[in-house]
Amino acid sequence: MQKIVFVTGKGGVGKSIYAAALAQKYSLKGKRTLLVELGDESFFKTFFGLPQVQYTPSKTLNDFEVALWSGSEALKEYALHLLKSEAVYRLFFENKVSRALIQIAPGLPELAILGKITSGPRHHGPSSPHEVIVVDAFATGHFMALMRAPKGMAQAISFGPMGEQSRSIMKTVEDATVCEYHIVTLAEELPIKETIELYDQLKTEFNISADIILNKKLNTQLQSSELNSGNNEFVKYVKETLAREEDARTRLKERNLNPSEVPFIYDKTSYELIEQIAAGIKL
Numbered sequence: 001m002q003k004i005v006f007v008t009g010k011g012g013v014g015k016s017i018y019a020a021a022l023a024q025k026y027s028l029k030g031k032r033t034l035l036v037e038l039g040d041e042s043f044f045k046t047f048f049g050l051p052q053v054q055y056t057p058s059k060t061l062n063d064f065e066v067a068l069w070s071g072s073e074a075l076k077e078y079a080l081h082l083l084k085s086e087a088v089y090r091l092f093f094e095n096k097v098s099r100a101l102i103q104i105a106p107g108l109p110e111l112a113i114l115g116k117i118t119s120g121p122r123h124h125g126p127s128s129p130h131e132v133i134v135v136d137a138f139a140t141g142h143f144m145a146l147m148r149a150p151k152g153m154a155q156a157i158s159f160g161p162m163g164e165q166s167r168s169i170m171k172t173v174e175d176a177t178v179c180e181y182h183i184v185t186l187a188e189e190l191p192i193k194e195t196i197e198l199y200d201q202l203k204t205e206f207n208i209s210a211d212i213i214l215n216k217k218l219n220t221q222l223q224s225s226e227l228n229s230g231n232n233e234f235v236k237y238v239k240e241t242l243a244r245e246e247d248a249r250t251r252l253k254e255r256n257l258n259p260s261e262v263p264f265i266y267d268k269t270s271y272e273l274i275e276q277i278a279a280g281i282k283l
């Protein structure tokens with residue numbers, strides 16, 4: 001059975017890096033793995049120095065594959081799958097009116113993306129050869145819109161293939177034997193606040209228990225005696241950072257949340273960064 005791992009969190013906290021490290025880890029374990037980024041622009045193209053990252057998966061130097069899935073492409077693929085003809089597709093979709101309609105239909109691109117991501121376990125649409133799909137998903141707010149799209153559509157159109165597909169996608173994203181959710185955060189006030197809010201929303205709306213990843217944990221060589229006696233700007237910075245981390249852990253612990261921690265990696269190439277983070281991940 002294909003496994004799907006969603007990675008989300010506030011913008012800039014390290015979602016993409018952590019998602020890539022997870023893909024690396026699964027790949028090292030011998031799983032055929034696809035790392036998927038969502039949206040219109042590829043981060044991994046530059047990060048991994050690849051000629052291109054497209055809708056169709058391509059290989060990275062690290063063995064796993066990478067793809068970029070946008071709402072419009074996912075929608076097109078799905079429509080073509082239903083209509084079975086490029087000419088009919090163009091007739092219906094490639095005109096001003098339907099383009100405008102697709103843009104205003106709430107959640108339609110999001111629904112198509114989730115449909116694409118979950119098509120393997122649902123045995124619907126083109127089959128995928130991957131054992132694990134790691135999704136470098138949208139940041140917090142847009143991520144919830146993605147999650148809510150199937151429910152919204154199932155309520156708006158409860159009949160026919162659209163209603164049926166929406167319900168099947170909804171069931172799959174809520175199935176803990178298929179999907180995992182990782183919320184990446186930094187040990188800072190706002191990301192922690194957003195993380196707890198997102199955790200609660202996933203729990204109450206979908207009964208999903210997400211894992212929390214505390215990223216960029218400071219590893220200091222300084223002994224506690226040096227920290228206590230030292231008084232320069234650097235020592236002050238280290239002390240403040242450690243205090244902030246402790247505070248973040250306490251706030252999560254108050255909610256019975258026990259984060260996995262990922263160290264801050266200094267001065268490394270993209271591939272070394274991913275490899276070092278992957279080495280610390282326990283699956």
Ligand SMILES: Nc1ncnc2c1ncn2[C@@H]1O[C@H](COP(=O)(O)OP(=O)(O)O)[C@@H](O)[C@H]1O
Pocket residue numbers: 009010011012013014015016017018215216217262263264265266277
């Ligand atoms: N554990 C880490 N150690 C060092 N640098 C990191 C770590 N995690 C993320 N970064 C850096 O932080 C920046 C933001 O990470 P990124 O994964 O692009 O965030 P997001 O996808 O959440 O916007 C990048 O420059 C990345 O290289």
Ligand SMILES: [Mg+2]
Pocket residue numbers: 015016017043136
């Ligand atoms: Mg990113």
